[in-house]
Structures are given as C-alpha cells and as structure tokens.
Amino acid sequence: MSGLYARESRSVSKMAHLRFFPQAIVGGSGAYVTGDDGRQLLDFAASWGAASLGHAHPAVREAVNRALSDQAGASYLSAANEACVLLAEKLLSLVPERARGRVWFGHSGSDANETVARMVVAATGRSRIIAFEGAYHGGTVGSMAVSGHPAQQGARSPGLTLVPYPNSYAAGSPDAAKNAALAHIERLFATEVPPEDVAAFFIEPIQSDGGMLVPPDGxxxxxxxxCREHGILLVSDEVKVGLGRSGRFNAFEHDGIEPDIVVFGKGLGGGLPISAVVGPEAILNHAVAFxxxxxxGNPVCAAAALAVLRTIERDGLAANAARSGKVLREALERLAPRHPLIxxxxxxxxxxxxxxxDGHGPAARQTALTVYRAFQLGLVLYYVGVHSNVLEFTPPLTLTESEAHKGVAILDQALADVAAGQVDESLLADFAGW
Ligand SMILES: Cc1ncc(COP(=O)(O)O)c(C=O)c1O
Structure with missing residues (x-):
C-alpha cells in the first residue's frame, strides 16, 4: 500500500469509497494515470466514465483556463451566463424533437435524476414511477428512491415500481428475455400499476452498474x-453510456427510440462536475426555484462541457468509440475460449x-481477484453487476487500438493468474467493492 493511500485512510472518510485495490494517483494524461509510486496505469475505467476524453485533455484544459481567467460568476441561479446558454443551445440540438424544450443543469447524474423524479410527478400530477431492477440512477435520497441496484443503502420511493431488465444471457436468448420483460410490464399495467397513474419510466439504454446489460433488439x-399509449414520459438516463460512449452520440439511438427526457452527466464535464436534463418545456418549466x-450552472464547468461536446464532434469520438470498441470487444471475445471463467x-x-x-454461478470472488491482479499488472478496471461479477470497460473515448490490445493482454495475464490460484485472497480483505 502506498504512502498516499495510507495517509488518506487517516484523514478522509470512507463513506464515498468504492474501492477495489489500493490505488493512489497523482496525475494523468490521455488513457493513463500516474500512481504515487510513479507507475503508469492504463485506465479502462476513466473514473467510472467521467474522464470521457481521457485525462488532461487539452480542449478541456484550455476551456477551463479561459473560463477562470474572466469568471462569469459561479452559478446560474440568479444570473444568466454565456457558457450555460451556449451549452443549453448545443444540448437541445443533440436530442430528439420531442425532448427539445429546455435544459436544467446540475452537478451529477444523481441530482439530475432526482430532479427528474420530482419534476415529472409535480408536472403531470401522476404519482407513480417505473424503473428497472438493477438500475443505478444515483446516490442521493431522491435518485436512490427511483433506482433498483441492490448495493444501495437508501429507501425506494413508495410510488416506485421496479421491473426486471431483460437479461439475454441469463434468459438463454434475447427473444426470451424481451418477451418475459414486456409480459411482466403489461401484466402490471393490467393489475396493480394503473398506467394512467405513472408519470415516467426511467431507462438506462444499457444497464451499466446492473451488469452492462444490452437490451434485446426491439x-x-x-x-x-x-409509454406513448399511456401518456407516460420516457426518461433515458444517458449518464454513463451516452455522449458517444456507445458508438452513437445518444445510446438510445441504437434502439430507434425518442425519449421525452434525456439525462446527461459523468463524461459531460470531461472530469468536471456538471449534469443536464433536457426535456419538454411544459415539464422543465413547471416551476421556478424548484x-x-x-x-x-457553474460557468467553468459549463465551459468544460461545451469543450467536451465540441471535441466529441470535431474528433469523431463516437465513431472512435465504435471502432476501438469493436477492437476491444473482439480481443475480449478471443480470450473467452482460453479462460473458462468468461x-x-x-x-x-x-x-x-x-x-x-464458475460451476456455481456468478464468480464474484474471482472477479474481485481479477481486478486486483490487473491493477498490480498495470490496468485499472472495476466491476459491476447485481452479483458483483461483471468486469466493466469504460475507457476514455479517445482509446486507441494499441491501448485496447495492451489492456486485454494485461487482463489475459490477470485471469490466468487468478485461475492458477496465484493471487493472494487476503489482499481483498480491505476491498469489499460492491
Ligand atoms: C446510469 C447512471 N445514472 C446516474 C448515475 C449517478 O451519477 P453520479 O454518481 O455522477 O451522481 C450513475 C452513476 O454511476 C449511472 O451509472
């Protein structure tokens, strides 16, 4: 354990920790972070996707420096600022027509989803919300209240109904997963959840923290x-997989849908805290001071977000995510025949x-050991899933093909070491993960 990591434990609360190994970093550039021991670690997590352009991207750095050198206040509550107006105009151009009304700005996916949850109920007069089992919409009281992730330690809203997210792998086929999930929702609408009472349906276009589940076609x-049939607002939580990460700008585009409300966060600020909710004027202007x-609406964070959006467009980063993602995925698939754990x-x-x-089902222990071993070998990787057994890959959108191959080579070694029993399990004692 490094000196910085040990010092942290004597001064910083654990309440926000979700640690998988004793990482302490002092810097970063592109897809690499620098440990306090001087090691360069290839970062396939990108701070849970928040460092969307990688670390210290010049466009973000310049935008932040400019915004800070003549700072237009620190807030948009009581004064308009240009960066927020430009950012709102840009975001409105990036969502479907039906969501093209107004933009609300927050700090995080959590405050954004919490605001949506309150806003849709207040604006529609309907009291119920539907979300998916395994969904992670945030870590504040109001966003946890509409989430379904079992790791969360917060109460659900009394108006919340959770429904199963279709899991093609567990169900045996995409069609089986799709049909069961739809039948479940239709049954609920016909029985205990009258659809006319439902204000909104929250979706993740890929359920990431629940296990990186891709919805079956259709x-x-x-x-x-x-939702249209019953006048229910469809809310797409793009916080983790939106903004180019899925290979398209909005992840919901893969499914040919047009949500009413779109929620952005994490990578929007390229590492700075900012989130946005985009939706119809009637909902987003329901009340003032709400x-x-x-x-x-901090103008420095908004300037960073504008730089992020312009860079995604200018450098074709959604296309790069599709291209590098294909290389990464194919390399991961090639590991499968040699690693029975996959x-x-x-x-x-x-x-x-x-x-x-493994033979017993979800291999949570081996997953934790694999991410620990990968860290020792130079790769930062976290895990997700309602059974804590899904390695998650959310590297910077700028990832190159050679970085993809390098990371997979490290993972290959880590998996082999875990299978051979060469990773000391006692290392995990301080790293419960989630
Ligand atoms: C889909 C999704 N929505 C919302 C959030 C909450 O974002 P934040 O932790 O930045 O508040 C997360 C975080 O993991 C997420 O994955």
Whole structure:
C-alpha cells in the first residue's frame, strides 16, 4: 500500500469509497494515470466514465483556463451566463424533437435524476414511477428512491415500481428475455400499476452498474410504444453510456427510440462536475426555484462541457468509440475460449462488460481477484453487476487500438493468474467493492 493511500485512510472518510485495490494517483494524461509510486496505469475505467476524453485533455484544459481567467460568476441561479446558454443551445440540438424544450443543469447524474423524479410527478400530477431492477440512477435520497441496484443503502420511493431488465444471457436468448420483460410490464399495467397513474419510466439504454446489460433488439421500441399509449414520459438516463460512449452520440439511438427526457452527466464535464436534463418545456418549466443548488450552472464547468461536446464532434469520438470498441470487444471475445471463467462478453462501443462465472454461478470472488491482479499488472478496471461479477470497460473515448490490445493482454495475464490460484485472497480483505 502506498504512502498516499495510507495517509488518506487517516484523514478522509470512507463513506464515498468504492474501492477495489489500493490505488493512489497523482496525475494523468490521455488513457493513463500516474500512481504515487510513479507507475503508469492504463485506465479502462476513466473514473467510472467521467474522464470521457481521457485525462488532461487539452480542449478541456484550455476551456477551463479561459473560463477562470474572466469568471462569469459561479452559478446560474440568479444570473444568466454565456457558457450555460451556449451549452443549453448545443444540448437541445443533440436530442430528439420531442425532448427539445429546455435544459436544467446540475452537478451529477444523481441530482439530475432526482430532479427528474420530482419534476415529472409535480408536472403531470401522476404519482407513480417505473424503473428497472438493477438500475443505478444515483446516490442521493431522491435518485436512490427511483433506482433498483441492490448495493444501495437508501429507501425506494413508495410510488416506485421496479421491473426486471431483460437479461439475454441469463434468459438463454434475447427473444426470451424481451418477451418475459414486456409480459411482466403489461401484466402490471393490467393489475396493480394503473398506467394512467405513472408519470415516467426511467431507462438506462444499457444497464451499466446492473451488469452492462444490452437490451434485446426491439425491447425499448416496444416499451416506447407502451409509454406513448399511456401518456407516460420516457426518461433515458444517458449518464454513463451516452455522449458517444456507445458508438452513437445518444445510446438510445441504437434502439430507434425518442425519449421525452434525456439525462446527461459523468463524461459531460470531461472530469468536471456538471449534469443536464433536457426535456419538454411544459415539464422543465413547471416551476421556478424548484431544484437549485448554489453552484448549479457553474460557468467553468459549463465551459468544460461545451469543450467536451465540441471535441466529441470535431474528433469523431463516437465513431472512435465504435471502432476501438469493436477492437476491444473482439480481443475480449478471443480470450473467452482460453479462460473458462468468461461466461459472456457484451456491450456497445466503449461500454463493455465481461461476466465471470464458475460451476456455481456468478464468480464474484474471482472477479474481485481479477481486478486486483490487473491493477498490480498495470490496468485499472472495476466491476459491476447485481452479483458483483461483471468486469466493466469504460475507457476514455479517445482509446486507441494499441491501448485496447495492451489492456486485454494485461487482463489475459490477470485471469490466468487468478485461475492458477496465484493471487493472494487476503489482499481483498480491505476491498469489499460492491
Ligand atoms: C446510469 C447512471 N445514472 C446516474 C448515475 C449517478 O451519477 P453520479 O454518481 O455522477 O451522481 C450513475 C452513476 O454511476 C449511472 O451509472
């Protein structure tokens, strides 16, 4: 354990920790972070996707420096600022027509989803919300209230109904998963959840923290049809897999749907805290002073976000995510025949997951050992999933093909070392993960 990591444990609370190994970093550039021991680590997590352009991207650096050198305040609560207006105009151009109304700015996916959850109920007068089992929409009281991830330690909203997310791998086929999930929702609508009471249906176009589950073809389209039929607002939480990561700008585009409300976060600020909700004017302008925190609409963060969006467009980073993601995915698939632990490789673009299983089912212990071993060998990788057994790949959108190959070579070695029993299990004692 490094000196910095040990010092942290004597001064910083653990309440926000989700640690898989004793990593302490002092810098970073592109797809690499620098450990306090001087090691260069290839970063396939990108701070859970927040460092969307990689670390220290020049476009973000310049935008932040410029915004700070003549700072237009620190908030948009009581004064308009140009960066927020430009960013709102840009975001409105990037969503479907039906969502093209107004933009609300927050700090995080959590405050954005919490605001949506309150706003849709207040604006429609309907009291219910539907979301998916395994969904992670945030870590504040109001966003946990509409989430379904078992690792969360918060209460669900009394108006929330959770439904199963279709899992093609577990169900045996995409069609079986799709049909069962749709039948479940239709049954609920016919019985205990009157659809006319439902304000909104929250979706993740790929359920990332729940296990990087890709919806079967046609599922979200059918769900959109049900929402339209019953006047239910469809909310696409693009916080983790949007903004180019899936290989398209919006992840919901793969499914040919048009959500009413789109939520952005994480990578929007390229590493700075900013989130956005984009949706119809009637909902987003429901009331004034409805959801405010002092430095919401911070012009420095908004300037960073504008730089991120312009860079994604200028450098074709959604296309790069598709291209590098294909290389990464194919390399991961080539590992499968040599590693019995690999049950399934899935995802889109640079939002990929590898589910590890053994003879007993989900291989949670081996998953934790694999990410620990990969860290020792120079690769940063975390895991997700309701059974804690899915390796998650959310590298910077700028990832090159050679970086993809390098990371997979490290993972190959890590998996082999775990299978050979060469990784000391006692290392995990301080790393419960989730
Ligand atoms: C899909 C999704 N929505 C919302 C959030 C919450 O974002 P944040 O932790 O930045 O508040 C997350 C975080 O993992 C997420 O994956």
């Amino acid at each position: 599922f979200l389209k059918a769900l959109e049809g049900l 959801s405010l925190q002092t430095v919401h 049950g399934n490789v899935r995802g889109r673009g640079l939002a990929l997951g590898v589910e590890l299983i």
